[in-house]
Amino acid sequence: MWNPEKEQIAPEKLREEQSKALINQVKKLYERVGFYREKMNIHGIKPEDIKSIDDISKLPFTTKMEMRDVYPYGMLAVDQKEIVEVHTSSGTTGKPVVGAYTQNDIDLWSEVMARCLGMGGVDASDTIQNMYGYGMFTGGLGVHYGARRIGANILPVSSGNSKRQLQLMQDFSTSVLTCTPSYCLFLAEFAHEYCIDIKALGMKAGFFGAEPWSENMRQDIQKKLGLKAYDIYGLTEIIGPGVANECEEQNGLHFFEDHFYPEIIDSETGKVLPDGEKGELVITTLTREGTPLLRYRTRDITYIMPGLCPCGRTLRRIHRLFGRNDDMLIIRGVNIFPSQVEEILLGIEGVEPHYQIVVDRKGQLDSLEVHVEVNAAIFSDEISRLERLERTISSQIKTALGVQVAVKLVEPKSIARSEGKAKRVIDNRDLT
Amino acid sequence: MIIKQLSIFLENRSGRVNEVTSLLGAENINIRALSLADSSNFGVMRLIVDDLDKAIACLEKNDISIGLTSVIALEVPDAPGGLAEVMRKIDKSGLNVKYMYSIPEKKHNNAIMIMRFDDAEETAKKLEDQGLNILKQEEVLNL
Numbered sequence: 001m002w003n004p005e006k007e008q009i010a011p012e013k014l015r016e017e018q019s020k021a022l023i024n025q026v027k028k029l030y031e032r033v034g035f036y037r038e039k040m041n042i043h044g045i046k047p048e049d050i051k052s053i054d055d056i057s058k059l060p061f062t063t064k065m066e067m068r069d070v071y072p073y074g075m076l077a078v079d080q081k082e083i084v085e086v087h088t089s090s091g092t093t094g095k096p097v098v099g100a101y102t103q104n105d106i107d108l109w110s111e112v113m114a115r116c117l118g119m120g121g122v123d124a125s126d127t128i129q130n131m132y133g134y135g136m137f138t139g140g141l142g143v144h145y146g147a148r149r150i151g152a153n154i155l156p157v158s159s160g161n162s163k164r165q166l167q168l169m170q171d172f173s174t175s176v177l178t179c180t181p182s183y184c185l186f187l188a189e190f191a192h193e194y195c196i197d198i199k200a201l202g203m204k205a206g207f208f209g210a211e212p213w214s215e216n217m218r219q220d221i222q223k224k225l226g227l228k229a230y231d232i233y234g235l236t237e238i239i240g241p242g243v244a245n246e247c248e249e250q251n252g253l254h255f256f257e258d259h260f261y262p263e264i265i266d267s268e269t270g271k272v273l274p275d276g277e278k279g280e281l282v283i284t285t286l287t288r289e290g291t292p293l294l295r296y297r298t299r300d301i302t303y304i305m306p307g308l309c310p311c312g313r314t315l316r317r318i319h320r321l322f323g324r325n326d327d328m329l330i331i332r333g334v335n336i337f338p339s340q341v342e343e344i345l346l347g348i349e350g351v352e353p354h355y356q357i358v359v360d361r362k363g364q365l366d367s368l369e370v371h372v373e374v375n376a377a378i379f380s381d382e383i384s385r386l387e388r389l390e391r392t393i394s395s396q397i398k399t400a401l402g403v404q405v406a407v408k409l410v411e412p413k414s415i416a417r418s419e420g421k422a423k424r425v426i427d428n429r430d431l432t
Numbered sequence: 433m434i435i436k437q438l439s440i441f442l443e444n445r446s447g448r449v450n451e452v453t454s455l456l457g458a459e460n461i462n463i464r465a466l467s468l469a470d471s472s473n474f475g476v477m478r479l480i481v482d483d484l485d486k487a488i489a490c491l492e493k494n495d496i497s498i499g500l501t502s503v504i505a506l507e508v509p510d511a512p513g514g515l516a517e518v519m520r521k522i523d524k525s526g527l528n529v530k531y532m533y534s535i536p537e538k539k540h541n542n543a544i545m546i547m548r549f550d551d552a553e554e555t556a557k558k559l560e561d562q563g564l565n566i567l568k569q570e571e572v573l574n575l
Contacts, residue, residue: 382476387471
C-alpha cells in the first residue's frame with residue numbers, strides 16, 4: 001500500500017478533513033472565481049452556509065457545458081503564473097474542457113497515481129510500459145507522474161506502433177502495462193499473429209481505463225496476457241487518471257475521497273442517493289488549486305459500494321462504471337448501455353469484444369445494428385455457420401436487453417479503435 | 433488426395449472482391465478455382481490457389497479473415513447425366529455435400545468439381561471405392 005495513513009484513514013477523521021477542505025475550497029472559489037460567485041449568488045448560498053461536508057448538497061452543480069463556456073481560463077482559482085501545466089479533454093464536439101495544474105496539483109496527481117499503481121503491487125523494481133498517449137490527454141503524463149513518485153522504471157512509449165510496443169516489452173522485460181482495455185486486447189491479437197507468446201513475458205499487472213469495459217473483458221485480458229488487470233478511473237476535469245482505482249480484490253474502485261469527494265445523484269431530480277443506489281457520479285475536488293470544481297456532473301453511472309473492503313482500505317469504493325448516461329441509448333423506449341452488449345459478446349465462445357453499435361431511424365422506428373468483427377476463431381467457410389452465429393448473438397441480445405437487433409459480421413479490424421478510445425456507438429438518428 | 437482450399441470473409445460492399453483479388457495478383461498468385469457464396473450481409477470467397485503459403489501471408493498481412501478447409505476435387509464425366517451419376521454414388525455412400533463448384537478447365541473429357549464434405553479423408557476413400565477419380569493437389573494445379 002502506497003500511503004497507508006491516508007488509504008486506511010479512520011472514517012471520522014476523514015470526514016473531519018473533508019469538512020475542513022470543503023469549507024476552505026468554497027470560500028476560496030467564492031472569492032476568486034466569478035463563475036462560482038455568481039452561481040452561488042443565484043442559488044442564494046454564501047460560503048458561511050457550508051459548515052461541514054454534510055452541507056455539500058446545498059451547492060450547485062457544475063457541468064461540462066459550463067466549463068466549455070468559460071474556455072480557456074474562466075475556472076482558474078489562482079493567479080495564472082501559479083499554473084505549471086495545462087491539459088484539455090478531447091473536444092469531439094465544440095471547445096475542449098481545461099484542467100490547469102499548480103505545482104501542488106501535480107504533486108497531488110503524483111500521489112493519487114502512486115496509490116493506484118501501489119494497489120497493483122507496483123514498486124521501484126517494476127518497469128512500466130506506459131501506452132497511454134502523452135500530450136494534452138491526461139492519461140500519459142498522469143501515469144508517468146505516479147510512476148516517478150514510486151520510483152519505478154517507466155517506458156514513456158505513448159500509444160500506437162504495436163510492433164514496437166511488443167519489441168520494447170520483450171527487450172526491457174516490462175512488468176506493468178497501462179493502456180485502454182481495447183488496445184490491450186488488440187495488442188494480444190497482434191502478438192499472436194507475430195507468434196509472440198505475450199504470456200511468457202510474465203507481466204504482473206495492467207491498469208486499464210479511459211473507456212468502459214466489462215468483467216468478461218477483464219477475464220479475457222487476464223487469460224491472454226497472464227497479468228492481473230485493474231480498472232482505473234479518472235477524468236481531465238477532476239485531475240486525469242487517479243480518481244479511483246481497483247485494489248487487489250478487484251471488486252470496486254477505491255475513491256480517493258480525501259481529495260475527490262464522490263456523490264451519487266438521480267440524474268433527473270439532482271437528489272443525492274444513499275450508498276448502494278445507482279445513479280450519476282458527481283465529484284467535488286476538495287484540494288485542487290488550479291481549476292477546482294464543485295459538484296461536477298460526470299455523466300458516469302455507478303453506485304457507491306457499501307461495506308468495508310477486505311484489503312483494509314477505508315476509502316469507499318465505486319462499482320465499475322455501468323456506462324455514461326449520455327452514451328446511453330434509448331431504443332424504442334429501452335435503455336441500452338454499450339457495456340451490456342459487450343458483456344453478451346464476450347459470453348459467446350470465440351467472439352471478441354470488437355464491436356460497434358449503429359442506431360438508425362427508419363420511418364418512425366429506431367433500428368439497432370450491432371457490427372461484430374470476424375476473427376479466426378469464429379470464421380467458417382460455411383455461410384450457414386456464420387449466419388447461425390449472427391442469429392445467436394442477436395437472440396442473446398434480444399433476451400438480455402429486450403430489443404430486436406440486427407447483427408452484422410464485419411471484416412477484422414474494420415472497426416476503428418484502440419490508439420485512443422474505441423468508438424462504440426454511431427447514432428445516425430436525427431433527433432432534433 | 434485432399435486439396436487445401438482457402439476461404440475469405442468479405443463484407444458486401446462494392447469493390448471488395450477487386451481489392452482482394454488484386455492483392456493476390458500483385459503477389460503473382462494464380463487462382464485455379466473460385467466460388468463466391470453470399471448472405472445478405474457478407475460473402476465467403478473460396479479459392480484454390482497455386483501458392484497457398486504465399487497467399488496466406490499476403491492476406492493476413494492485409495487483415496483479411498481467412499480459413500483453411502480440406503476439400504475434394506472429383507472428376508465428373510462431361511456428358512448429360514454425368515454429375516447425376518456421381519451424385520448417386522455419393523448418396524449411396526451416405527455422404528453429404530456441403531457445397532460444390534466447378535473448375536473451368538477440362539482434363540480429357542471430364543469436368544472437375546470441388547466438393548466440401550464433413551470429413552474429407554474418409555470421404556475420399558469411400559468415393560474411390562465407388563470407382564470415382566479424385567485428383568491430387570498437384571493435378572489440380574497443373575490442369
